Amino acid sequence: MTESIVQRLREAAAALPAGRVSMQTLGQAHGPAAHGTLLLLMAAPCLLPVPGVGTVLGLGIAALAAAMWRGHACACLPRRVAELELPHHWARRVLGMLASAYAMAGRFARARLSHLAVARARSGTAAAIGVMALIIVLPIPFGNMLPALALMLVGLGLVFRDGVALVLGLAMAGLALFATAGLMLVAWAWGSAWILDWFLI
Numbered sequence: 001m002t003e004s005i006v007q008r009l010r011e012a013a014a015a016l017p018a019g020r021v022s023m024q025t026l027g028q029a030h031g032p033a034a035h036g037t038l039l040l041l042m043a044a045p046c047l048l049p050v051p052g053v054g055t056v057l058g059l060g061i062a063a064l065a066a067a068m069w070r071g072h073a074c075a076c077l078p079r080r081v082a083e084l085e086l087p088h089h090w091a092r093r094v095l096g097m098l099a100s101a102y103a104m105a106g107r108f109a110r111a112r113l114s115h116l117a118v119a120r121a122r123s124g125t126a127a128a129i130g131v132m133a134l135i136i137v138l139p140i141p142f143g144n145m146l147p148a149l150a151l152m153l154v155g156l157g158l159v160f161r162d163g164v165a166l167v168l169g170l171a172m173a174g175l176a177l178f179a180t181a182g183l184m185l186v187a188w189a190w191g192s193a194w195i196l197d198w199f200l201i
Helices: 002-014 023-030 035-047 053-070 079-083 088-108 124-137 145-160 163-200
Strands: none
Touching (some): 002 023, 023 035, 023 088, 124 163
């Protein structure tokens, strides 16, 4: 199954139309929508240095987290996310990253501790996804990397019913939260010192 997904994504990347490509098109190439697949689809572009993408996709991820928190089984891309367009080379890069993620998962992921890898209502997983979405929306240079990687691990855990991958994703989410809090504290301390120095001049 994994090999067919990887092949489909790579073929879709090679066949993308010229010009800008919508997330809706990438979603159709990715396949049937589910919580895990949508999380992967929205998290992958957040790893790329494309201005404005993190804000739109972060809000989309937050909407997905809210749906999971309420226990909604159905999932689809929010309209604003579906209409988001990426340059052709970045769209190909997204499908390539997804193919690589599935190829890696095909080697290591398997159904284990599956009771952990279920999108339950009002769960810690949904809450962690929401927090990572908030971090992605924040205008922090290179601040999307850790939360996006954490979300991709969580997404793979949900897709493959792999509780180990999901737990690793949640652990990385904790690291991302810690790192972001540290950066904000440093920025606050630096800003406070600068303001104090400015008033004392």
